[in-house]
Amino acid sequence: xxxxxxxxxxxxxxxxxxxxxxxxxxxxxxxxxxxxxxxxxxxxxxxxxxxxxxxxxxxxxxxxxxxxxxxxxxxxxxxxxxxxxxxxxxxxxxxxxxxxxxxxxxxxxxxxxxxxxxxxxxxxxxxxxxxxxxxxxxxxxxxxxxxxxxxxxxxxxxxxxxxxxxxxxxxxxxxxxxxxxxxxxxxxxxxxxxxxxxxxxxxxxxxxxxxxxxxxxxxxxxxxxxxxxxxxxxxxxxxxxxxxxxxxxxxxxxxxxxxxxxxxxxxxxxxxxxxxxxxxxxxxxxxxxxxxxxxxxxxxxxxxxxxxxxxxxxxxxxxxxxxxxxxxxxxxxxx
Amino acid sequence: xxxxxxxxxxxxxxxxxxxxxxxxxxxxxxxxxxxxxxxxxxxxxxxxxxxxxxxxxxxxxxxxxxxxxxxxxxxxxxxxxxxxxxxxxxxxxxxxxxxxxxxxxxxxxxxxxxxxxxxxxxxxxxxxxxxxxxxxxxxxxxxxxxxxxxxxxxxxxxxxxxxxxxxxxxxxxxxxxxxxxxxxxxxxxxxxxxxxxxxxxxxxxxxxxxxxxxxxxxxxxxxxxxxxxxxxxxxxxxxxxxxxxxxxxxxxxxxxxxxxxxxxxxxxxxxxxxxxxxxxxxxxxxxxxxxxxxxxxxxxxxxxxxxxxxxxxxxxxxxxxxxxxxxxxxxxxxx
Numbered sequence: 001x002x003x004x005x006x007x008x009x010x011x012x013x014x015x016x017x018x019x020x021x022x023x024x025x026x027x028x029x030x031x032x033x034x035x036x037x038x039x040x041x042x043x044x045x046x047x048x049x050x051x052x053x054x055x056x057x058x059x060x061x062x063x064x065x066x067x068x069x070x071x072x073x074x075x076x077x078x079x080x081x082x083x084x085x086x087x088x089x090x091x092x093x094x095x096x097x098x099x100x101x102x103x104x105x106x107x108x109x110x111x112x113x114x115x116x117x118x119x120x121x122x123x124x125x126x127x128x129x130x131x132x133x134x135x136x137x138x139x140x141x142x143x144x145x146x147x148x149x150x151x152x153x154x155x156x157x158x159x160x161x162x163x164x165x166x167x168x169x170x171x172x173x174x175x176x177x178x179x180x181x182x183x184x185x186x187x188x189x190x191x192x193x194x195x196x197x198x199x200x201x202x203x204x205x206x207x208x209x210x211x212x213x214x215x216x217x218x219x220x221x222x223x224x225x226x227x228x229x230x231x232x233x234x235x236x237x238x239x240x241x242x243x244x245x246x247x248x249x250x251x252x253x254x255x256x257x258x259x260x261x262x263x264x265x266x267x268x269x270x271x272x273x274x275x276x277x278x279x280x281x282x283x284x285x286x287x288x289x290x291x292x293x294x295x296x297x298x299x300x301x302x303x304x305x306x307x308x309x310x311x312x313x314x315x316x317x318x319x320x321x322x323x324x325x326x327x328x329x330x331x332x333x334x335x
Numbered sequence: 336x337x338x339x340x341x342x343x344x345x346x347x348x349x350x351x352x353x354x355x356x357x358x359x360x361x362x363x364x365x366x367x368x369x370x371x372x373x374x375x376x377x378x379x380x381x382x383x384x385x386x387x388x389x390x391x392x393x394x395x396x397x398x399x400x401x402x403x404x405x406x407x408x409x410x411x412x413x414x415x416x417x418x419x420x421x422x423x424x425x426x427x428x429x430x431x432x433x434x435x436x437x438x439x440x441x442x443x444x445x446x447x448x449x450x451x452x453x454x455x456x457x458x459x460x461x462x463x464x465x466x467x468x469x470x471x472x473x474x475x476x477x478x479x480x481x482x483x484x485x486x487x488x489x490x491x492x493x494x495x496x497x498x499x500x501x502x503x504x505x506x507x508x509x510x511x512x513x514x515x516x517x518x519x520x521x522x523x524x525x526x527x528x529x530x531x532x533x534x535x536x537x538x539x540x541x542x543x544x545x546x547x548x549x550x551x552x553x554x555x556x557x558x559x560x561x562x563x564x565x566x567x568x569x570x571x572x573x574x575x576x577x578x579x580x581x582x583x584x585x586x587x588x589x590x591x592x593x594x595x596x597x598x599x600x601x602x603x604x605x606x607x608x609x610x611x612x613x614x615x616x617x618x619x620x621x622x623x624x625x626x627x628x629x630x631x632x633x634x635x636x637x638x639x640x641x642x643x644x645x646x647x648x649x650x651x652x653x654x655x656x657x658x659x660x661x662x663x664x665x666x667x668x669x670x
Contacts, residue, residue, distance in 0.1 A: 060602050229593070243601045258564070258593030266578045266609030267395050274601030 003030045007100035008071045008314045014055055016253040017322070022055075023071070023315050031104040038084045040077025040093055040103050045311070045332040046124040047318050048074070048158070049222070052250040061276045070098040071314070074129060076113065076120045077103060087112060094123045099314045101334065117292055118302070125158050125329030126295060126302045127288050129277060133244060134162035134220075135287040136280040139170075141273050142218040142242045146171040149212045151231055154222030154247060155196065156183035158329035161303045162291075163220045164193050169299055172218075175211045177204060177227055179324045186327055190301055204230035215268075218242065224249045225257050232261035241265070241272035251322055303328025308335050340365045342435035343406045343649045349390055351588040352657070357390075358406070358650050366439040373419040375412025375428055375438050380646070380667040381459040382653050383409070383493070384557070387585040396611045405433040406649070409464060411448065411455045412438060422447060429458045434649045436669065452627055453637070460493050460664030461630060461637045462623050464612060468579060469497035469555075470622045471615040474505075476608050477553040477577045481506040484547045486566055489557030489582060490531065491518035493664035496638045497626075498555045499528050504634055507553075510546045512539060512562055514659045521662055525636055539565035550603075553577065559584045560592050567596035576600070576607040586657055638663025643670050 004027045011024040033039040054065050054072055065072050075098070079091040084107050087093055095110035097103035113123045125131060137159075138144050150167040154160045155176025164187065167174045175195045176187040184196035195211035197204055204227055208216070215236030221228050224246025232241070249256045265272055280287070294300040305326040307317050317332050339362045346359040368374040389400050389407055400407050410433070414426040419442050422428055430445035432438035448458045460466065472494075473479050485502040489495045490511025499509045499522065510530045511522040519531035530546040532539055539562055543551070550571030556563050559581025567576070584591045600607055615622070629635040640661040642652050652667050 224598075243598070245601075246598055249598075255595045256598060258595040258597050260590045260593040262593055262597070262607070263559075263578070263581055263584075263591060263609070265607060266580075266611065269610055269614060271606050271608035272597070272600060273606035274598070275604055276601065279604060 004028070005030045005100055005102040006311050007098070008311050010055060010065050010067055010069055010071055012067065013057055014052075017251045018052065018055065018315070018318060020315055025312055030102045033081055033083055033104045035083055036085075037104050037106050038082035038087045038093075039080045040097060040105065041080050042075050042077050042097060042101050042103065042311070042334050043092070044076040044121045044124055045099055045314060045334065046074035046128065047314075047321055047330040047332060048129070049154075049245055049247045049250065049321055051318060052247075052322070061278070070100050072096060073099045073314075074124055075099075075103075076123060092120050094120075094128065099311055101311055118295060119304075121304055121306060121329070121331045121333065122295070122302050124331055125304055126162055126300065127291055130158035130329055131162050131291050132280065132284055132287055133277045134159050134166055135291060136277060136283070137242045137244050137275055138163050138166055138218065138220060140280070141275045142220060142240050144170055144172065144218055148217035149173045149175070149214060149236070150218045150220065151175045151177065151208065151212060151216045151234075152220040152222070153177040153199075153227045153231070154245070155187055155193070156303075156327045157222060159244060160220075160222055161187075161191060161328055162300070165191055165294075165300045167218075168192050168194075169294060173212070175208070177223075183327055186303070191303070199227055205233055208234040215239065220244060221246070223247050224259075228259050229261045232259055232264040235264055235268040235270045237268055237270075239268055239270040241270065243272060243274040247322065305330045306333050307331070308333050310334060338365045339363070340435055340437040341646050342433070343646050345390060345400050345402055345404055345406055347402065348392055352586045353387065353390065353650070353653060355650055360647055365437045368416055368418055368439045371419055372439050372441050373417035373422045373428075374415045375432060375440065376415050377410050377412050377432060377436050377438065377646070377669050378427070379411040379456045379459060380434055380649060380669065381409035381463070382649075382656055382665040382667060383464070384489075384580055384582045384585065384656055386653060387582075387657070396613070405435050407431060408434045408649075409459055410434075410438075411458060427455050429455075429463065434646050436646055453630060454639075456639055456641060456664070456666045456668065457630075457637055459666055460639055461497055461635065462626055465493035465664055466497050466626050467615065467619055467622055468612040469494050469501055470626060471612060471618070472577045472579050472610055473498050473501055473553065473555060475615070476610045477555060477575045479505055479507060479553055483552035484508045484510070484549060484571070485553045485555065486510045486512065486543065486547060486551045487555040487557070488512040488534075488562045488566070489580070490522055490528070491638075491662045492557060494579060495555075495557055496522075496526060496663055497635070500526055500629075500635045502553075503527050503529075504629060508547070510543070512558075518662055521638070526638070534562055540568055543569040550574065555579060556581070558582050559594075563594050564596045567594055567599040570599055570603040570605045572603055572605075574603055574605040576605065578607060578609040582657065640665045641668050642666070643668050645669060
């Protein structure tokens, strides 16, 4: 195997919004797999809001991406050569192979996918981290019960679309909060949400009063900021606020906006709880099997936003997430 | 029974700090108990940070005190006349009789106290709401386990002194946060805390790093504001933040300061949970019996700050709470 491996590396730590100058585009020879390793060619690269956090040099649930390192990313690769007993040439494999055209792996944290069961990109979304995040966040951290009212922010995103659909399947009333009429129409149309709130044009607090008249039992938060504050004012007794992310705050240069209405947790005897999906890794197969079943019988619709391009398009594609330009899971398909 | 019943009534809703003009001092004839009622003369009036919240016209766990109404307060009265089968003349009774010299009651929510077991004022503190709040907040909401590290803010207050001592009894490392060297000396001296942090002169975040080197397992918050934010930066994995109050925020005229570091809950897989002690009312006897035992054998020290005066001193005495002038439970003893 000869040729060039194009890569995206972190050049400097972004301040606020991520800029093109924060990245370097490098080229290296395609690596050669050693004993027990395989070489994969990247087909799909995942883009996730959490990536913004990985760029900051502060303690978190994963170490920050180092300066000069290939950007961390989940991806689907096709095996081109293998000395690994479990992965054969032609296999499609999902793992954290980074933003590069080729990767060598010893197979740790990598899983062969079944393209007959679902499209490869779906293993980065509904059957990947976002799907696992929605599943365990809602059912375990949120301790969802049938008949409850669930509100999810970032509802048209990779996690949000899954949260709402799983909640519907569990017999709950589901309200999604998203930006723009098109996204809201997808939520209440195709995805079967009971109601959608456009936070850009509506008064979220008032809209929640209308659409969740008995209060919110589970609020699944992907955005933080004013939307979280509005949701806190409408909690039902013993509500659970599931902290999944805070995309509205990831690019702020100053302090994060804390939830001014947090004392509602006291009045409503409610809790706010954070989680990291990796803690549920041992149970991914169980969740993936159940989700695949629901996708297979059409009860869950997979929403994906595929951008075609090369690894050089990664920085611009990442920006789409923070401008809310994607509906469903954002994936870069390398062509 | 003839004579005058002096009362403190809410004249207007305070904006920010409570001012003398927010109250009216009224006089009425001493009321006459009807069928099944008793008449009590007030001996001790409880002063609680929660009172500030009761003055605001906003939905909470109790209805606001109405304009023109006698101020709501827990108190201990001595029965002067009774047609109630359970309360006899001479009995000392604790209940929510309000800030007035005399009260008539049908006995609902009133309990006869045993002055042989503890001083009457203690039924407003260590054996009253603050004691119950500490007990259930720490053991139930905080789900405290032996060997954990507990940090409590407002540590020298009625609730904080109890939280820290109960945690010590349960085999935990206890760090208290309080204002001023005298209070800190009481915590680490008389009350047996492992460490105390003076938030007025110390960098709380740094001090927590020193005194809770393995992180905080249970943070019991009575104050909110910057102290809450500092504690959030030092949470251990799976920490529990117990929201009991936010005295630093009760007098703010603008928005409450939300905890800017709330995303630490996500990174540390932690939860923040509010509670209202009334929900545990059925279990008060169990808690009171256990606390009385600990007090009786000297393992818990009762800290009380008694102010002698008349009901007319209630407004000024209440102000002491918000300036942090009390150590232990603040009680107005009517002379």
